Amino acid sequence: KQEVTQIPAALSVPEGENLVLNCSFTDSAIYNLQWFRQDPGKGLTSLLLIQSSQREQTSGRLNASLDKSSGRSTLYIAASQPGDSATYLCAGFFRDDKIIFGKGTRLHILP
Amino acid sequence: ETGVTQTPRHLVMGMTNKKSLKCEQHLGHNAMYWYKQSAKKPLELMFVYNFKEQTENNSVPSRFSPECPNSSHLFLHLHTLQPEDSALYLCASSEARQGVNEQYFGPGTRLTVT
Numbered sequence: 597k598q599e600v601t602q603i604p605a606a607l608s609v610p611e612g613e614n615l616v617l618n619c620s621f622t623d624s625a626i627y628n629l630q631w632f633r634q635d636p637g638k639g640l641t642s643l644l645l646i647q648s649s650q651r652e653q654t655s656g657r658l659n660a661s662l663d664k665s666s667g668r669s670t671l672y673i674a675a676s677q678p679g680d681s682a683t684y685l686c687a688g689f690f691r692d693d694k695i696i697f698g699k700g701t702r703l704h705i706l707p
Numbered sequence: 708e709t710g711v712t713q714t715p716r717h718l719v720m721g722m723t724n725k726k727s728l729k730c731e732q733h734l735g736h737n738a739m740y741w742y743k744q745s746a747k748k749p750l751e752l753m754f755v756y757n758f759k760e761q762t763e764n765n766s767v768p769s770r771f772s773p774e775c776p777n778s779s780h781l782f783l784h785l786h787t788l789q790p791e792d793s794a795l796y797l798c799a800s801s802e803a804r805q806g807v808n809e810q811y812f813g814p815g816t817r818l819t820v821t
Contacts, residue, residue, distance in 0.1 A: 600749070628808060639711075639797055640812040647807065685750070689808055693763075697750040 598623045600688050602698035609676055610706045617671040617701050619686035628689040629669045631660050633682040634700070640685060643671070676705045709733055711813035713798050719819045720788065728783040728816045730798030736811075738804045739781040741773060744795040744815070756781060757804035788820045 599622045609615050619629070628647050632640040644653045644660040646669065652661040659672040673680055683700040690696065711732045720726050732739065741753040755763035756775040770792075772784040781798055798813040 630810060632812070637795075637815075637817065639713075639814040640799075640810075642809060642811060645807065645809045687750075687810070693804070695752050699747070699749045 598688070598690060598694055598696050600686060600696045600698040602684075602686060602701050604701060605699065606702040606704070608704045608706055611676060611678060613676055614672065614674050615676055615703075617673070617684050617703070619669040619671070619698055621667050621669075621688045621696070623688070623690050624664050624667060625691040626662075626664055626688050627691050629660075629662050630687045630689070631658075631669075631671050632685045632687065634685060635682050643684075678705045678707050681705045711798060711800055711811055713796075713813035713816050715816060716814065717817045717819075719821060720785070721821055722788060722790070724788075725784070725786040727785065728796055728798075728818075730781040730783075730813055732779055732781075732798075732800040732811070732813075734800055734811060736800040736802050737778050738801045738808075739775060739778070740799040740801075740810070741781065741783055742797040742799065744797055746794075750797070754783075755804060762804060785818075788818075790820050793818055793820045 601620045630645040631643040634640050646653050646662040657674040662669045681704050683702045685700040687697045714729045738757045743751045753767045754773040759775050770787050774782040795815045797815045799810045801808045801810050
C-alpha cells in the first residue's frame with residue numbers, strides 16, 4: 597500500500613534558525629513530489645515541485661530534495677521567520693497515477 | 708480573477724438539502740480535481756477531470772456528484788449528506804492529468820452538515 601508520511605506532526609523552532617521538514621514515501625515509482633503550505637482555514641499554496649529526474653529545487657529560502665532510492669524528501673527552510681508558521685504538506689505523484697498526500701507538519705516559529 | 712477560485716467559502720446545510728460547490732480556474736489548465744480534507748486525515752482525492760472527461764472516482768458515495776461543463780469550471784453537487792461529510796472541500800487544477808502535473812489549489816469551501 598502506498599503511503600506518504602510526515603514526521604513530526606508538529607514542530608516549534610525559534611526565529612532565525614534553519615530547519616528541515618521530512619516526507620517519506622513507500623513506493624519508489626514516484627513521478628513528482630510537491631511541497632505545499634497551508635494556513636489555517638485556507639487552501640494549499642504550492643511551494644516547490646521536484647520531478648523524479650531532479651534531486652533538488654530551490655526557491656528563495658526554501659530548498660527541497662528528493663531521494664527516490666531511500667524514499668525521502670526534505671524541505672529545508674533557512675533563517676526561519678514568524679510568517680513561516682503554517683502546516684507544510686507533501687504530496688507524491690506516482691507512476692500508477694495515484695496522488696497521495698501526507699498528513700502534514702504543523703510548524704510554529706517562535707518570535 | 709487569477710488562479711483558482713471557489714464559491715461559496717462557507718456552507719451550512721441540513722441533511723435533506725441540495726447544494727452545489729463551484730470551482731473556476733483562470734490558468735488555462737485542462738485537469739481539475741476535487742479533494743476532501745477532514746480533521747487529522749490526509750487530503751483525499753475524490754474526482755479527477757481531464758479535458759472535461761471524468762477519469763477518476765475514488766470510491767466516492769453517490770451523494771456527491773461532480774460536473775465539469777468545460778475545462779475552466781468544476782462543480783460538486785451535494786444531496787442528502789451526512790454529518791461525517793463535514794470537511795474542507797478543495798478544488799485544484801493542473802496543466803493536464805499526466806506529465807509534470809503541478810497542482811494549484813483554490814481556497815476551499817468549509818462545509819458543515821447539520
